[in-house]
Amino acid sequence: MSLILAIESSCDEMSISILKDKREILCNVVASQIDTHRLFGGVVPEIASRMHVECVSTVLKTALKEANVDMNDIDAIAVTKGPGLVGSLHVGMQAAKTLALAYHKPFIGVHHIAGHIYANDLVEDIQYPCLCLVVSGGHSELVYMKHEFSFEVIGQTLDDAIGEAYDKVGRVLHLPYPGGPVIDKMAKDGKCVYELPLPLNDDSYNFSFSGLKSAVINFCHNASQRGETIVPEDLACSFQSVALEVLVSKTIKAAKDYGVKQIIVAGGVSANAGLRNKLTKESSIPALFPPMKYCTDNAAMIASAARVMFEHQKFSSLDLSVKPSYDLEEESIEV
Ligand code: KG4
Ligand code: ZN
Numbered sequence: 155m156s157l158i159l160a161i162e163s164s165c166d167e168m169s170i171s172i173l174k175d176k177r178e179i180l181c182n183v184v185a186s187q188i189d190t191h192r193l194f195g196g197v198v199p200e201i202a203s204r205m206h207v208e209c210v211s212t213v214l215k216t217a218l219k220e221a222n223v224d225m226n227d228i229d230a231i232a233v234t235k236g237p238g239l240v241g242s243l244h245v246g247m248q249a250a251k252t253l254a255l256a257y258h259k260p261f262i263g264v265h266h267i268a269g270h271i272y273a274n275d276l277v278e279d280i281q282y283p284c285l286c287l288v289v290s291g292g293h294s295e296l297v298y299m300k301h302e303f304s305f306e307v308i309g310q311t312l313d314d315a316i317g318e319a320y321d322k323v324g325r326v327l328h329l330p331y332p333g334g335p336v337i338d339k340m341a342k343d344g345k346c347v348y349e350l351p352l353p354l355n356d357d358s359y360n361f362s363f364s365g366l367k368s369a370v371i372n373f374c375h376n377a378s379q380r381g382e383t384i385v386p387e388d389l390a391c392s393f394q395s396v397a398l399e400v401l402v403s404k405t406i407k408a409a410k411d412y413g414v415k416q417i418i419v420a421g422g423v424s425a426n427a428g429l430r431n432k433l434t435k436e437s438s439i440p441a442l443f444p445p446m447k448y449c450t451d452n453a454a455m456i457a458s459a460a461r462v463m464f465e466h467q468k469f470s471s472l473d474l475s476v477k478p479s480y481d482l483e484e485e486s487i488e489v
């Protein structure tokens with residue numbers, strides 16, 4: 155039995171979760187700053203870290219109350235060590251170190267993407283070997299996992315991450331930040347009538363989304379110069395169908411090439427309804443998605459990854475520093 159308290163503060167959410175054993179989530183408090191950052195059309199790092207400082211104690215108190223546990227009952231303190239915004243990461247890191255030091259608890263630094271991946275373990279046991287499609291605001295990667303907590307990055311984006319491309323297209327369409335969930339909804343009501351280029355449609359497992367994003371921007375610019383009206387739902391649908399085509403086809407190809415038992419999807423874009431439908435329909439290998447509330451940043455996913463690290467006694471020392479960019483492969487646990 156284990157009781158892990160995890161803190162996630164890598165971007166604009168301050169979240170604290172307490173996880174009992176493998177998947178009993180006693181609390182998952184998320185203080186989102188999205189309404190503030192929406193005024194600026196994106197996350198302002200300086201504001202994000204300041205707001206984390208203001209709310210971290212309240213989030214902790216709320217979490218302990220909701221879970222009905224005492225700090226002395228906790229077995230380990232986990233925290234996102236990176237990647238993410240340096241100022242934001244520091245707030246969670248200092249809070250976690252303070253708790254670990256004051257209550258004499260083991261301390262676990264968790265890679266943010268390992269957290270996103272292990273959000274899937276909160277649903278059912280991940281079947282290894284598996285292939286993970288990581289799709290978030292900062293990442294688009296294909297990760298081969300031969301066994302538990304082993305990470306081999308076999309493909310990645312050469313430029314923009316998919317979530318970033320969604321958000322930039324959202325900005326062109328004057329949608330509220332973040333554009334991803336809005337485009338996903340709009341795409342359902344649109345038709346794929348606008349022709350956009352299929353990005354990096356080659357034999358590699360890599361992605362590229364900046365060309366597609368630029369094609370959308372140019373398309374809007376040209377239409378406006380010609381005085382033509384664009385149907386936003388149709389553009390959302392056209393953009394999404396091209397983006398998903400390349401994501402899904404490369405994922406299925408890699409899954410077959412590596413002979414995996416399961417495909418898992420991780421990161422904020424795993425909430426995308428189009429992606430869920432397309433991958434489930436087109437893949438003969440079973441696909442697993444995190445529950446909707448654990449797709450975007452939250453501490454339950456960090457606790458889930460930390461639970462595996464706790465079992466393997468993979469602890470960090472209290473001089474651990476945050477790492478704004480971080481190699482996932484370094485995190486692998488050898489068996
Ligand atoms: O994983 P996440 O919460 O933060 C990062 O680690 O980056 O992902 C946030 C990203 C944003 O770009 C957001 O637009 C995107 O996930 N996102 C979506 C959807 N929900 C969130 N993109 C497409 N469709 C969605 N339903
Ligand atoms: Zn994330």
